[in-house]
Amino acid sequence: MAPNNKANPEEAFTPIREKALAKRKTLENASSPVIHIGMATCGIASGALETKAAFEEALAERNMEARIHSVGCIGHCYAEPVVIIENPGFPAILYHQVTPGKARMLVKSFLEKGDPLFEYLMGAMVENDMIPQVWDFPRFNMEKRLVMEKCGQVDPEEIEDYVSFGGYSALVKALQSSPEIIIEEVKAAGLRGRGGAGFPTGLKWALAASVFKRAEGKEKTVICNADEGDPGAYMDRTILESNPHQVLEGIMICAHAVGAQHAIVYVRAEYPLAVKMVTRAIFQAEETGLLGNHILGSPLSLKIEVFQGSGAFVCGEETALIQSMEGRRGMPTYRPPFPVQKGLWGQPTVINNVKTFATVPSLMARGAERFREIGTEKSPGTAIFSVVGNVRHAGLVEIPMGVDLRTLVFDTCGGIPNKKAFKAVQIGGPSGGCLPSDFLDTPIDFDSLIEAGAMMGSGGMVVMDEDTCMVDVARYFLDFTQKESCGKCTFCRIGTHHLLEILVRITKGEGREGDLEILETLSEDIKAGSLCGLGKTAPNPVLTSLKYFRDEYEAHIKEKRCPACMCRDLTAFYIDLDKCARGCDACVGCCPVEAIFTTRNRKKGVDQTLCVKCGECVTACPPEYDAVVKVSPPNLAPVVERPAE
């Protein structure tokens, strides 16, 4: 495209927008029904592909017309595969857990005969007088969707879909104003980096813009950090899979603001679908003229590339990320110089998280003042969490900052299933901490969480019920950080190893007097002696669990007992002979190691030497008998002799 400085971005964009709107209108006016299927990784894992095939097959059998629209994830993982059906004459209806069988039923009963099958639906998407709305459910109405607003609505593979929902308008608006104004706007909005540390984005951009201006002739790069390595967190992936264009739009606005010509999206290779979606989105943006030379006739020229990260947790740290892009081991380097001064290939570089970039378009569209209306004074905007573990409505939740943990866990996500009691919530993944029920009233924002001993982190949240052992959870996270430590700093490399060794010993019932003190001092030393965020935060799970659940550690060490009956070396299963039903064989077949035998009076016993403590017999025992008992310490289990053959 020839440079045409006279053209106004608004004018250049109008035909693109009109074309997209017209296309959407013709699709909406079509008389045939539309079936939206969530096809992100979680949907596919729950069987969305089979559901889609079932819909297609059932439609073909009946010679019926319907448009199947693949969309991204709406974040309701517990309800996957999620299907929304727009049948003319009905409001749009959301169905949850649509198996292939349900899909065939829906085609037969709903699309053919007009019965919306009330037993399968979750609710209607719009107001109507026939079906209750999903917006009446707390899981829907307590969320505030700013970043994920269009996730699950747009087809991530179609740029026109995104444009027709108002996409790229923020870019057009940004291109019409000067970089300084944009940076001022981001500063005024108080946007903080969503990667975990919460550094003010506007400040970073302002710094970058001033460095970039002085760095004449150097290659200036914007990097989008989508190296999500935190086990149990998948917000970045979902955003990239469900709405990649919003991230690209954010990157473009940033490039315009700081004056970069080159951008790279660093995605984990373990996220093949996200890589595919981003690559396709870049290609489409180039074709539409939203990437390339003189975008929409403005001075901005930008090229975006994808780099596939190879999976190392430490590469989420910006200097390590740069090392890995240069083809080296991902080891962090000392800061300063900060990447803004000396980043990729020694050139100035701006690095922001996916969620930060994805927030920018909505921030620009709303303006700083209205953005500040959401969230708290010091942490404006929304936070996205992947709430998993022992919670009813697991999935991605976007809430305004400042909502307290109790509301999030019990109201928005439906609380703890199976009538169990809440024990703790682990926030921030391996770098975060475990907070007990006393902290349920802590508001969720960057500063309050750090004060409580946890941190925002990337947004992983694991809810734990009374059956979770906190020592084991600390051991689990240490096991992870110990493996992922890059090995540069001695304290992190060897210190985490020692922490893990002690924790393993405690969970095995070999804990010693004085172990807890060593854990504490060693943790402090690791924090002090490590260069990057990984080492500085790795002891957090140990420190917080020690602080709030010290009695559990002591029970492990002094009584060789696991209060939650989770540490397998400290528990045993036995069968209560008073409850066990004579002649019932339910548990025998399910035992993977044949540890269950029949006693002389035709009841069952467990051979403790063979038992691997998988708990399968507890599930298998019919609830009317409920005869399998789990105890800790293991010597509480009565000895039942195996009769001689």
Add this chain to the structure above:
Amino acid sequence: MDDDIRAREAAMLVDIEGRLQGFEKERKNLIPMLQMIQERHAYLLPDAIQLVADALELALCEVYGVATFYNQFRFHPPGKHHMKVCLGTACHVRGGDIILENFERKLGIGHGETTPDREFSIERVACVGCCALAPVVIVDETAHGHVAPSKVEGLILGFQIEKEKQAREKRARGNQKNGS
């Protein structure tokens, strides 16, 4: 059988050598090169690492150091059926390690290993991102949610039955041919 494997490896190296020429000789292409090899051949064989080192004029240990740093790269050929057991936080809380142990016991190999007949291999992964289905196992690209120890046995048994069936059909076809 051994000759067969050797011939296959030789063909792999020819393919890799050809494709490496498509890359610019720059350090930044090191990881993309390794990714290309793994994507096409499922693992990095020692000679392939040497080829990459030669192509970039780097020391072999340097390339090996980078390759072993990242979790993505595998150095053993995966089995025909590859089991990825998720040990993310949610899966751990719901007993992912018990599932892993069951696979290891049933197949007689540890994680990161392949059975001698190259039928099965086990890998532990950090998080596959479908935590609501925990514990999760991905078998040959299909995710299985809410896995229990008895389901593990069922999965492996399913593959064995399938294999025996195929062998029977093959024999039957062979007999038919001989008969006609």
